[in-house]
Amino acid sequence: MRVNWLLVMIIVGATTIADVLQTKAMKRHGEIHDFRPGALGRVAARIAGNWYIILAVAMMAVSFFAFLTLLSVADLSFAVPATAASFVVETVVAKYALQERISWRRWAGAGLVAGGVALLAL
Amino acid sequence: MSDRLHLKTRIFTLIVVLANVLGNFVISWGLKRSGTVLGNSVLEYVRVIFHPWVAVGIGLLIVWMFTRLALLSWADLSYVLPVTAIGYVLNAVLGRLFLGEHISLARWAGTLLIVAGIALVGSTAVRTTSPRPPKPASTRSEEKTEVCV
Structure with missing residues (x-):
């Protein structure tokens, strides 16, 4: 059981770090306007060499393998609600690390979604 | 917030959700x-990655990652996260349809909460941070062309 919660903490932590790094990198890149294949290829080539993205992918891999491991030792009905905490954790981090303005609607929405995801797995 | 940005956001949200759920x-x-229990050895992970279904799923998750990055190039993280949570509901529906899972009252309640949460967040601005001004003179010529893209 203790191993399961350790895995949950690894998953939530790694996902949060990955999302913040990705958002930072993409905001720095700027809004993508051109969706022709050539232009998208150039964007992919540009961001593939970005250290934030490389680190984010590494964190996603940590989170992904931790989740696979969790699924192999625990039920989906434990894994999904436990990791739903990340909605609230990430909203808090988005406020402080990304300076996003979180209105009451966003707080309430993030809370409802986290609660809903938890219920869904019961 | 312009309608164009809202439309673009909706389309990308749809692709992000579908790629993730199917993946x-x-x-x-x-x-x-495959009947594999993971966690015993690194070799198990490597072997399972090359299982055909798992490989297709990983391909879909790569599509998911790139479309999500595009979405994050203009939308807030605190907007993208709750809005793409509709995927959890679709996962439950797929589980019911193809894996014969039962949808309990608690699950219906959860679905309702998620949809309510998405409606709330979806009614906020897609972006609350200001776009970075274009960089001044850059040493890399590639960056100059990027500004006019």
């Missing part, structure tokens, strides 16, 4: 069929 479903299907 997870196919991986889960593959893992169940």
